[in-house]
Amino acid sequence: MGIRYEWDDERQIIMNIYMEHPWTWGDFHAMMAEISELLKDSDRPYATAVDCSRMGSIPKDGNFLNILMNSERSMPPNNFASALVAAPYGVTVFINMILKIRPNPDVLTLFAPTMAEAHEKIYACYEERYPELANAPRLSEDQSN
Numbered sequence: 134m135g136i137r138y139e140w141d142d143e144r145q146i147i148m149n150i151y152m153e154h155p156w157t158w159g160d161f162h163a164m165m166a167e168i169s170e171l172l173k174d175s176d177r178p179y180a181t182a183v184d185c186s187r188m189g190s191i192p193k194d195g196n197f198l199n200i201l202m203n204s205e206r207s208m209p210p211n212n213f214a215s216a217l218v219a220a221p222y223g224v225t226v227f228i229n230m231i232l233k234i235r236p237n238p239d240v241l242t243l244f245a246p247t248m249a250e251a252h253e254k255i256y257a258c259y260e261e262r263y264p265e266l267a268n269a270p271r272l273s274e275d276q277s278n
Contacts, residue, residue, distance in 0.1 A: 136164045148181050154189025172209045182251040186219035214258050216243040216251035
């Protein structure tokens with residue numbers, strides 16, 4: 134268990150993040166560092182879809198609100214949306230508090246009951262914000278070599 138991530142598809146628009154009990158804030162910080170390192174030099178826009186459906190309780194080894202505020206600041210600037218999927222009520226309350234304290238108009242924050250719905254919302258936002266990328270033809274494997 135713990136926290137893991139993977140790209141949703143070959144276009145690398147959505148990074149799926151899965152939080153599964155048991156996990157720690159150390160696991161969370163390690164994952165954030167890996168994602169930041171992976172994306173820091175990319176100018177390609179991306180979004181995250183965080184599946185909270187199996188996250189269990191919030192670990193007691195850190196200050197939840199401070200950690201969330203710092204993690205939001207550490208995301209690379211090319212992050213255009215973040216979706217929380219099946220987030221517990223308490224998590225959504227804290228996220229909404231952060232959005233009121235420090236709104237970020239460049240990053241859309243979404244809540245969805247399923248990963249499929251989160252992906253639909255993210256792709257709709259992507260198509261609206263980046264029509265030139267969303268409508269660009271994708272290279273086949275033969276063309277990309």
